[in-house]
Amino acid sequence: MKILVGQGSCGVATGAKKTANEFVKQITSLGLSNVIVDKTGCIGSCFLEPIVDVYNDEGNLEIRYIKVQPDKVSDIVNKHIVGGEPVWEYGILDVDQNFLSKQKKVVLRNCGVINPERIEEYIAVGGYKSTEKALTSMTPEEVIEEIKISGLRGRGGAGFPTWFKWNAALQNEADQKYMVCNADEGDPGAFMDRSVLEGDPHSLLEGMIIGAYAMGASEGVIYVRAEYPLAIARLETAMEQAREKGYLGKNIMGSGFSFDLRIKAGAGAFVCGEETALIASLEGERGMPRLKPPFPAQKGFWQRPTNINNVETFANVPFIISNGGETFGAMGTEKSKGTKVFALAGKIKKGGLVEVPMGLPLKDVIFEIGGGIKNDKKFKAVQMGGPSGGCIPADLIDTPVDYESITKTGAIVGSGGMIVMDENTCMVDMARYFLDFTKKESCGKCNYCRIGTKRMLEILERITRGEGKDGDIELLEELAQKVKDGSMCGLGQTAPNPILTTIRYFRNEYEDHIYNHKCTAHSCKELLTFTIKDNCTGCTLCARKCPVKAITGKVKEKHLIDQELCIKCGKCEEVCRFDAVLRD
C-alpha cells in the first residue's frame, strides 16, 4: 500500500508536510512495514489541499482524501490502512471530480502521479523514451519536422511557432550554441511553470535535451526564479539523476550527442521574460533588452546562436516525439494546437491548475471546471495574460480559449494566468494595479515606457482617489498608444493593454469615478461612504473601535458616523456583528 501526499508549494502552504510527518510517525509506530508514505507534486486542485492519495498493492487509486490536516491522520490510519475500509467522508466529492474530468492532461500528465524526486518513477511511466527515439532514430531535421506537424506554439506568451525558432537556430552555424529555458515565471498570478518544475522536472529536461539535439546545442541553462526554492531543489535533484543515468553529459545513449545543463537563479525582474533581457541577465548584467535583429537565434548568449523556450513548451515536446505530431495536432483548434495550462485564481470557487484543450470556451473553464464565483457573486470579468494582457468582460464569456480569439478581445493567452473577478472588483483599480507593476518593472531604457507608465499610473491613481478630471480617459488612451508605439520590447508595448481593455469594456466605471465620484464596485477607499443602518442595536462596539472617534451614539440607540471625520478605514464594518454598517 502506498500513501501519496501532494507536496507542491500549495500543498506545503496548507500543511502537507505536517500531514506527511504524522502519517510516517503513526505508520512507523504501528510497525506497518508494507506501507510506503511518499510525496508527489501538484495535483492541480489547490482548493482541496492537502491532498492524500492511497494506492493499493496493485497500484490502483483506492481513494483520494482531501483537506487532510494532521488530526484526520489517525482516523485514516486506523480505519483504512489497518482496518481496510476507506474513510469515505474524508474523500473527494463527486462534484469536485469534475474539476479533473473536463481536463486533458498532456503537460501535467505526471504531476501528482509520480514522485518528482525519483527518476525511476519517471522512467516507469515512459520517461526518456522520447529522448532515446529522437537521439537514436531521428535526424535533427526530422525532430523539427515533427514539431512543425504538431503545430506547437510557444507557451510563454507570444505564441510563436516553436519549430521555426529551433530551425533558425539550427541553420546558424557556430562553434557553440545554447539552449535556454525561461523558467522565470514573472506574471503575478501565474504558477503553471512552478507546478511543472516541482511536479515533473524530468519532462522539462527531456524537452530541452531533444530541442538541444535538434538545434545542435551542447550547453543549456535553466533561468529560474529565485522565489521558487522548491522548484530549484527538485530541478537540481533531477539533473543529478539524469546525469547518473546518462541522459545528460557526453555521448548521450551512445548517440554521439553531448549536452549538459545548469541552473541560473534569476534575481527578480519581470522584464527578464523578454528574450534579450534574459540573455543580458544570464551574462550577469542588468536585464535590459537589446535591439533585434540580431535575433537570439543568430547572436544570443555570449554572441552565439541561442534558443529560448518556456517551461510548458518544453514539457510538451516529449509527448509530441513519442506520440507523433499529428496526435498532438488533433487536439485544439486549427491554429492553436494542443492543450494549455491555466492558473485559475481570484474570485473563483475551485482555484488551481487546469489543463484544457485549446478552443474550450472560457465559460466552461470558469463555471464547469472552476465551479463559478466565490460566494455566488456576480461574474464581472476575467483577466488573462497578466500585466501584458487584458480584461475580458462577462458578455464575451463564450470566447474560445485560443490564441486568435483571445487576442481579438484585446487580452492575450499569455503564459496562462486567469484571474477571475466579481462585482466587487473595481476595473479602474485593476488597471492601476497593473500599471503600478509595469511602472516598477520598466527597465528604463525607452523613454516612452519609463515615463509613460509613470504618467499613466499617476492619472489612474488620481481617478481612484476621486480626483479624476474631464479628459482623463482620452489622455490615457492617447498616452497608451504612444507608449505602445515608442517602446522597444514587449513590456512597454503591452503595458497599456490593461488600461485599453478596461476602458473599452468598462468605460462607464471610469466615468462613474470621474464625474459621479462613485466606485460601483465599492472598492476604491476614497470614494466610499460608510453609514449606519436602522438595524443598529447601539452596542457601541464600532464607536469604541473607530480610530478617529467619528462615531457617536448612546447605548442601545442607533449610532451615527461623522462623514467629516471618517477616514473610510472600514473598521466599523469589520467589527459590526449585526451587519448594520452600509458601505456605498
Place this chain on the structure above:
Amino acid sequence: MKLVDSGCCCGEGCEKPDFSQLATVLEAYGNIPGSLITILQKAQDIYGYLSIDAINYISEKTGLMPAHIYGVATFYTQFRLSPIGKNLIMLCKGTACHVNGADMIEEAITEELSIGDGETTEDGIFTLNNVACLGCCSLAPVMMIKNHDGDETYGNLTKDMVKSILREVKTREQEVEQ
C-alpha cells in the same frame, strides 16, 4: 560605514570587515564570466544584505567597477543594500492576492508591527517586503515568512490570522533570546 554582522578580520574589533566566506565564493566564481549575479546572491546569503564594503571587496577581486556592481544590485528586486530583521515577511502582491485583499493584510501587518514595505521593526525581529508573486494564487492572500529555520507559507489569510501568526513568531523569538 561600519559592518556589524560580518565581524572584523582579527576578532579584536578592528575596522576591517571579515570577508573570508565571501573570498571562498569569489575563488569559485570570480573567474567565470557572467557570474556577477550569482556572486551577489551568495554574498547576500552569507551576510543578509550587500554592504558597501562587500561591493568594494567584490570589485577588488573581480576587477569590475563598484558602480557596475551597484548598477546590477539595484536593478534586481532580490538584492538589499541594508540589513534585515530575523524574520523576513514576504507579502504577496500578485494579482490573485490583490483581488482577494492583500492590501488589507498589509494593513494588518502595519497595525501589528508599525512597519511598512521595506522597513524593519525596532527590535529587529521583522522586516516587511512586498513581493510580486509567490505563485500560490489559489490560496490568496498569501505571505511567506523566511528565517534561519527555512521558510513557511501561510495562505487564505485574514487580518486576525496574520496578527496571531506574527504574535506567535514574536513569542518564539523572545523565548529563544531568554
